[in-house]
Amino acid sequence: MTSTKKIALLLYRYFPYGGLQKDFLEVAKELRSREIQFKVFTRKWEGVIPESFPVKEVGERGFTNFSKNKNFVKDSSMALEAYGPDLVFGFNKMPGLDLYFASDTCFKKEALKKSPLIKFTRRFKQSVEFEKAVFESNSSTEVFLLNQKQADDFKSVYQINPNKITIIPPGIDLNWSNHEKIGIHNAFKIPSEDKVALFVGSDFSRKGLDRAISSIHFLNRNHIPFSLLVIGKDNFGPYSELVDKLGLNKKIKFLGPRDDVASLMKSSDLLLHPAREEAAGNVLIESLVSHLPVATCRDVGFAEEVKENNGGIVLEEDFDQDKFDNLVLGICGNKELKEIKQGMLGLERQEYFFSRFKFVADKIEERINA
Numbered sequence: 001m002t003s004t005k006k007i008a009l010l011l012y013r014y015f016p017y018g019g020l021q022k023d024f025l026e027v028a029k030e031l032r033s034r035e036i037q038f039k040v041f042t043r044k045w046e047g048v049i050p051e052s053f054p055v056k057e058v059g060e061r062g063f064t065n066f067s068k069n070k071n072f073v074k075d076s077s078m079a080l081e082a083y084g085p086d087l088v089f090g091f092n093k094m095p096g097l098d099l100y101f102a103s104d105t106c107f108k109k110e111a112l113k114k115s116p117l118i119k120f121t122r123r124f125k126q127s128v129e130f131e132k133a134v135f136e137s138n139s140s141t142e143v144f145l146l147n148q149k150q151a152d153d154f155k156s157v158y159q160i161n162p163n164k165i166t167i168i169p170p171g172i173d174l175n176w177s178n179h180e181k182i183g184i185h186n187a188f189k190i191p192s193e194d195k196v197a198l199f200v201g202s203d204f205s206r207k208g209l210d211r212a213i214s215s216i217h218f219l220n221r222n223h224i225p226f227s228l229l230v231i232g233k234d235n236f237g238p239y240s241e242l243v244d245k246l247g248l249n250k251k252i253k254f255l256g257p258r259d260d261v262a263s264l265m266k267s268s269d270l271l272l273h274p275a276r277e278e279a280a281g282n283v284l285i286e287s288l289v290s291h292l293p294v295a296t297c298r299d300v301g302f303a304e305e306v307k308e309n310n311g312g313i314v315l316e317e318d319f320d321q322d323k324f325d326n327l328v329l330g331i332c333g334n335k336e337l338k339e340i341k342q343g344m345l346g347l348e349r350q351e352y353f354f355s356r357f358k359f360v361a362d363k364i365e366e367r368i369n370a
Contacts, residue, residue, distance in 0.1 A: 005368040007031065007038040008085035010076060012069055012092045015046040017202050017233055017257045019282055020103040023356075024091045026171060027101070028053065030361040036368075039083055041076045043068060056083075066123040069094070069130075087368055095133040097141045099367070101360070105279045106153045107131050137161050142367075144168050144360060146280040147301040166363065170285045170302065171356020177289060177348040179262035184229075188253055194225045195269040195332070198292070200261060200283045202232040205276070208297075209239055211321060212272035215295070217246045218325040224332050228252045228272070231261060265290035269337055274315070274324055275300050287311070289348040293340040295328045310343050 009028060014021050031038050032052065040055040049055050056079055061071040073094050080088065080096075090097040093107070107127045111118050118124045134141045135158040143160075145151045145167050154160060184196055197216060201207030212228065219226045228251060230239075236254045243252050258264070265271070271287040273296045280301040287294045288305065294312035296303050303314045313327045331337060347353065 003034075003036050003365075003368065005037065005086040006084065007036060007087045007089055007364065007368070008080055008083060009038050009040045010088065010090040010092070010094070010097070011040075011042050012072055013044050013046070014040075014042050019280075020091055022282070023101060023103050023171070025050075026173075026357045027360050030357040031364065034361060034365070036361075036365070039085070041079055041083075043072045064123070066126050070126055073130075087364070089364070093127075093130045093134045095130065097134060099142050099144070099364070100134050101144045102146065102150065102154075103279060105150070105277055106157055109153055109157050110277055132158070135160055139164070142166070144363075146170075147304065149301045149304065150279050168359050169355045170280075170282065170305070170353050171359075172282060172286050172289065172354060173262075174354050176262050176286065176354075179260070179266065181267045182260075182263050184264065184267040188227075188229060188255075190227045191225065194227045194251075195337070196267070197226055197228045197270040197272050198231065198264060198268050199228060199272050200231045200286075201273070201275070202234055202257065204230075204232065204234040204239060207232075207278070208272075208274035208276055210242060211274040211319070211324065213239065213242055213246065213248065213252060214321055215272055215274070215325050215328050216251060217248060219329060219332060220248070220251065222329055224329070226251065226270075226332070229264065229268070230254045231256070231258050231264070233257045261286070262290065265292045268292055270295060270328075270332065271312075272328070273300060274319065276319070284311075285353055288344060289350075289353055291341045291344040291347070293331065293337050293344075295324070295331070297324065309347060310340065311347075312340060 011024050042057060043060045045055055045057055058075040058079055060068050062068040087098050089099040091101050108131060111124055135154055137159040142164050145165055151167060185192055190196060199209055199212045216226050216228045243249055265287055271292050271294045273283060278300040284294055284302040284306055288309055288311045294306045296306060297315040297319050306312050307314055313331055315324045315327055
């Protein structure tokens with residue numbers, strides 16, 4: 001039976017392949033499957049709008065991202081007033097939310113780590129103002145957080161009302177395990193003696209692509225032949241220069257965004273994800289259920305899942321390239337990778353890894369039916 005209650009889903013911008021955008025889309029699909037009414041409000045939607053998805057593009061005003069976001073809050077408030085929702089659910093930090101899905105890190109903490117001078121910029125002041133509107137103790141917004149590390153980061157900066165926080169389980173595509181392996185060496189003309197590593201992410205600097213390339217260089221220098229497939233949408237230019245400098249042109253291939261990541265994971269030997277900043281890192285969960293060993297660092301929220309499930313290695317101190325490279329080298333010799341893969345068998349059958357969107361929709365139903 002269709003609910004008479006209406007939900008507004010807000011996000012600054014939709015584009016395919018972004019992690020936040022994937023979470024938003026899966027939540028919306030789950031709501032639609034339950035015949036819960038919703039309407040999406042966004043500055044801009046890139047790509048195909050799913051059939052029967054009501055989307056309101058309010059447009060983009062401003063020259064910078066932070067000015068566009070500020071104007072979106074103003075413009076969407078008028079559109080929301082006309083729609084009259086019973087619940088406002090946001091996927092970006094902004095004032096006026098009943099629920100917030102925290103798919104990113106604590107902006108204030110991460111920004112001040114980069115430079116203390118950033119606090120004098122307009123971008124910093126506005127971003128912190130919006131973050132406070134969600135996380136300060138006097139806020140009425142309920143927050144979905146992805147893991148305990150993320151919760152600890154926000155608690156270290158804001159006086160958060162613990163009753164307003166819910167840590168939700170991971171969530172990947174229910175059909176993930178249905179994808180088949182492929183002949184990856186033939187498909188990408190990789191030498192048969194090479195093992196295959198993946199890098200998956202659409203923000204190369206933040207996700208640590210330079211670090212991953214350096215690790216591939218280190219492995220090959222130590223006579224463990226590895227090729228790297230880079231999947232994601234970003235500017236390849238600076239990284240192509242690094243590849244040239246290290247003499248890795250035949251070892252590293254930039255593939256752009258792809259829809260067959262599940263098959264590639266099931267056909268590879270290692271995931272490299274040494275991110276500088278990552279609230280969760282769904283790609284780590286995707287690797288675990290694909291039996292693909294992971295090399296990551298403590299700055300990634302789901303690094304804890306890698307440790308708990310013996311799914312690879314985690315650098316548990318401030319990032320150091322030499323230390324990370326040696327950890328990677330330690331699991332890539334002899335039979336270590338095969339043993340890790342073997343130990344991961346059965347993870348694909350754990351409902352926990354696939355339950356995020358059902359969990360969130362259950363919470364929304366409880367809220368609108370209360």
